[in-house]
């Protein structure tokens with residue numbers, strides 16, 4: 001018998017405070033998640049606090065989480081990123097290679113950091129990455145803190161849910177850490193197993 005599943009994905013890491021909190025919440029619930037990391041943010045934490053970076057990576061490995069690619073850098077969208085891509089193919093490729101080196105992972109999944117870069121779909125395909133968006137009802141607005149009454153609809157079998165663990169250039173807050181316990185409680189209540197995207 002296979003149990004019903006849900007896929008929690010967490011964007012915009014790494015973050016020096018939230019990432020470790022999110023990992024300990026996942027451990028508490030014995031839940032698995034897929035983290036979409038921005039290469040620049042991973043590089044910064046690696047360079048500024050190698051001990052914390054290594055601790056996070058080792059938790060990801062021992063607890064069975066997964067890492068996906070979420071663009072080379074954080075950016076403010078402009079006309080070029082809306083019509084084409086914020087990055088050249090060379091920059092995109094280097095971002096993926098650097099993230100693979102930093103994490104020691106063979107990265108399989110890509111999610112764009114903003115939904116404004118149509119070329120990135122083709123970049124990802126060319127590099128053999130699977131392009132992952134949220135399910136139609138699976139996107140959790142990172143600036144909304146009044147989500148309690150919507151969790152029941154969001155947490156459904158086979159949904160790819162998107163949470164955010166970090167602030168970005170376009171916003172100064174992220175609600176991933178505060179919403180994750182609600183999501184995980186609801187998943188438990190509905191008998192859903194939280195899995196990584198590879199186990200989809």
Ligand SMILES: [Zn+2]
Pocket residue numbers: 011012070112113114
């Ligand atoms: Zn993002």
